[in-house]
Amino acid sequence: MTKVLMKGNEAIGEAAIRAGCKNYFAYPITPQSEVAEYLAKRLPEVDGVFLQGESEVAVGYMIFGAAGAGERVMTTSSSPGVSLMGEAISYIAAAQCPAVFVNIMRCGPGLGGILPSQGDYFQAVKGGGHGDYHMLVLAPDGVQEAVEMTMNAFALADKYRNPVMILGDGLIGQMMEPVEFPDTLVSEPSNKDEWATNGMSTRNSSQRNLVKSLFLDPAALNQHNLNLKAKYEQMAKEDVLFETYHTDTDYSVLIVSYGTMSRVCKTSIDILSQEGIQVGLIRPQTLFPFPQEAIRSAAGKESCKAVISIEMSMGQMVEDVERSVQGVKKVTFYGECGGEVPTPERINDVIKGLL
8 A cells, every 4th residue: 555645535535435435415514625526526437426415404315315225325514514414314323224424523603613623522422413313423533544434434334224423623624644545445235135225126126125214103113212222232342442542651640532632632641751740541533432441441540640531622522531430530621612723732731730
């Protein structure tokens, strides 16, 4: 594999193609519009389809249609655009269709601003649409990991027949970094003929497939939700991802941070280490399922005096950190969400304040 210098948004688009996705529907919104620009050019070269919907609401149901037919399909958007897709995402999850959603977050609430933020954590992890459902949520810390997670997202969507979200902030989409792409594509799902509405003649079957989310019988709907819950529990057992940094030291503070914010935290940790202050980091790579056991274990280390969640939000992830720690140590929070990324020096001051 050779490295190519690419902008994050364009690398995500190329990764989707290499994962076998030939169906992309989207509506432009900063700071992720370059994905659509890139795929508008690239998809015709691989006999793919790009269609710009009249709105994000329409795009959500275009995704539902293609996913229900068993096709690999993706959309990308940002914050308020994903809000408009919330109803469709709930339908897709309920109907158990695989699809990939990418959210390159901007500041909010409301129109907010176009600079990077992590203010959509609740939206991605706690639902965003209606009902008891979850997406599997992957959080890259740079362009290379965005490529890898985008390709892996299609495999995970197929594995669980469930929507998967890539949650990155505006920096992920706009930064340029050298990336490598795997030489081989992710294989097509082998079981889609068992459920997809791809036509009886296509699968040489006399059996009609039905994709639906409507259950008028209360007992049937309850059982359906229990089946979905079992799937989310399987995700928690099999597909929790996280990275540790400096947790092999006798750290006095444990940072929990994700995405590009975690990269700033690593720089802070390196600086503090030179000053004789040991700090550890756990970076969730899956925000759902959340690495609760890893965080609880790290917080329980005898040298650890405090746990802090550092985010580009007003503290949305801190709730999950607190639930993970379960009172073993005090959990604090530091964050900013106007679009300015906290500096390592500012984080150093916060850490020293804890001590």
